[in-house]
Amino acid sequence: MASTVEIASSFIEGAPPGELSDVVADIKALTADGPDVIPSLAPAFARYNEKQLATVKLPGASQEVIVSEFNKLEDNRYYDVESQTSFEFDHVTQKASAAQSYTLESQHSDLIKSLLRSLSAHAAEHYPSSSYGVYPIENDSALVILLVANRYSPNNFWNGRYRAVYQLPVSESTSLTGKINVDVHYYEDGNVSLKTNKPINIPIPSLSAETVISRIAAAERDYQEELNRAFTRMNEGAFKTLRRQLPITRQKVEWEKVGGYRLGQDISGGKGR
Numbered sequence: 001m002a003s004t005v006e007i008a009s010s011f012i013e014g015a016p017p018g019e020l021s022d023v024v025a026d027i028k029a030l031t032a033d034g035p036d037v038i039p040s041l042a043p044a045f046a047r048y049n050e051k052q053l054a055t056v057k058l059p060g061a062s063q064e065v066i067v068s069e070f071n072k073l074e075d076n077r078y079y080d081v082e083s084q085t086s087f088e089f090d091h092v093t094q095k096a097s098a099a100q101s102y103t104l105e106s107q108h109s110d111l112i113k114s115l116l117r118s119l120s121a122h123a124a125e126h127y128p129s130s131s132y133g134v135y136p137i138e139n140d141s142a143l144v145i146l147l148v149a150n151r152y153s154p155n156n157f158w159n160g161r162y163r164a165v166y167q168l169p170v171s172e173s174t175s176l177t178g179k180i181n182v183d184v185h186y187y188e189d190g191n192v193s194l195k196t197n198k199p200i201n202i203p204i205p206s207l208s209a210e211t212v213i214s215r216i217a218a219a220e221r222d223y224q225e226e227l228n229r230a231f232t233r234m235n236e237g238a239f240k241t242l243r244r245q246l247p248i249t250r251q252k253v254e255w256e257k258v259g260g261y262r263l264g265q266d267i268s269g270g271k272g273r
Helices: 004-013 020-030 034-051 109-126 209-236 238-244 255-260
Strands: 055-057 064-066 077-080 085-090 095-101 130-137 142-153 158-169 174-186 192-204
Touching: 004 020, 004 034, 020 034, 055 095, 064 077, 064 130, 109 130, 109 142, 109 209, 158 209, 174 209, 192 209
Parallel strands: none
Antiparallel strands: 055 064, 077 085, 085 095, 130 142, 142 158, 158 174, 174 192
16 A cells, blocks of 8 residues: 555646645645655655756846756756856755856857857747756767746636757757657636647757757747647537537536436426426
């Protein structure tokens, strides 16, 4: 049988975008240990934040930077190339502290800076409330390009997150590989979740920053159009079929009273026999 920590950890790692604090509050309320269980969940918080590309504002700064496995140092510290800063990150409270100057040591520093400039312009044009980063990986033989955009609207009962992770080997002839992830949670009078992803594998004819980011922009545009077509097909097919099978009363079903409905009369509005 799974332990309380294992079950609570699965809740943490499955938290919808923008709703981690709500999940934590539920765990505190539902477990026998209450708030005392939270320290035991530290590994789950770290896995969640790094996988979801959590963003955080540095002390005294306005721009949010990314927390990921790719820019991780030791002792829960991470670094940001653009601001030349390293910082400590509390995975439970999602707060940054102890910021220090940090200089990246990489033979590809010039390419990284160029990619950041082009990526900044791309993000500003297409993704409001976005954060991005470029980091060397695999002993400086490749670069990882990260982009995350969050839109939270709890007053309207929905939250969403876009994540893109691209890996770029630094060689004369190369291809960009990675994955785009879209995660949306809608929970007004229900609980609907959209989770979809798109693997990316595109040739890069040259390692210029403009070429790399333009290929990324084209891949993201193609995926957006693909999603739009899929939603149109669902709206014209599956959703219409579902709506035809539901009662047409122009009234919401009061689910808490569903046990007392008389099928064919109360729900459909027709007369019982």
